[in-house]
Amino acid sequence: MDRWQNRVAVITGASSGIGAACAKVLVAAGLQVVGLARRTERLEQLRQSLPKEQQARFHQRTCDVSAEAQVNSAFEWIEQQLGGIDVLINNAGILRDGHLLDMPTKDITDVLQTNLMGSIYCTKLAASSMRRRQVAGHLFFINSTAGLAGYNPGHIDPSLNIYTPSKFALTAVHEICRQELITQKLKIKTTSIFPGWVSTEIVPDETKAQLGDVILQADDVAQAMLYALSTPPHTQVQEITLRAVGEWY
Numbered sequence: 001m002d003r004w005q006n007r008v009a010v011i012t013g014a015s016s017g018i019g020a021a022c023a024k025v026l027v028a029a030g031l032q033v034v035g036l037a038r039r040t041e042r043l044e045q046l047r048q049s050l051p052k053e054q055q056a057r058f059h060q061r062t063c064d065v066s067a068e069a070q071v072n073s074a075f076e077w078i079e080q081q082l083g084g085i086d087v088l089i090n091n092a093g094i095l096r097d098g099h100l101l102d103m104p105t106k107d108i109t110d111v112l113q114t115n116l117m118g119s120i121y122c123t124k125l126a127a128s129s130m131r132r133r134q135v136a137g138h139l140f141f142i143n144s145t146a147g148l149a150g151y152n153p154g155h156i157d158p159s160l161n162i163y164t165p166s167k168f169a170l171t172a173v174h175e176i177c178r179q180e181l182i183t184q185k186l187k188i189k190t191t192s193i194f195p196g197w198v199s200t201e202i203v204p205d206e207t208k209a210q211l212g213d214v215i216l217q218a219d220d221v222a223q224a225m226l227y228a229l230s231t232p233p234h235t236q237v238q239e240i241t242l243r244a245v246g247e248w249y
Contacts (some may be wrong), residue, residue: 013092015042017200021222036063065118088126090119115166136187196243
């Protein structure tokens, strides 16, 4: 991890769950971390929770990644204040209740704007920053096993509606980015992480109770990210599928 010391990592959805866990491990590893999220007060709580000697390496910006103008503004601030982006962790994601066939169209649009378009907005700007500065950076996509072929929760469990297609689309976005970076002869790595159920705020308490101890923790995903980031420059961990022991799908 020596080559990442004081490099700049941007994490979306950093106010809780996987995003907050990633922020903690990267700050501890010596990176400058910019946490982006809608909930400013939660970002400040995260900063305050860090050891005193690490707090100066955590920076926060209020940003709803579904709004392209807010993403542009946040990344412009990063460029001006910190010099550019070296690592991007596309983590922000939302889930809405209901069935795809009859849920409100606005709920569908909200999920797609956050889970898919938000990642695209951020990836374009981060890749541009890396390319302009000729940096061998790293782009991460925090996906889901819901975005894998063969995903089949069964007819008893609640439908994940548009969430599943949004994650399948993110799988395709990652692969297209990987191919385009190769075509452009850039040494930028890409990694897609597919966790199963993770004990975060997005998962209903009823589901957590049903799963019991067959569930991942946010730090499990953060450690998988750290592993991929720590590999030698010539090595790319393209995909990681992460499930709790005993998880069915």
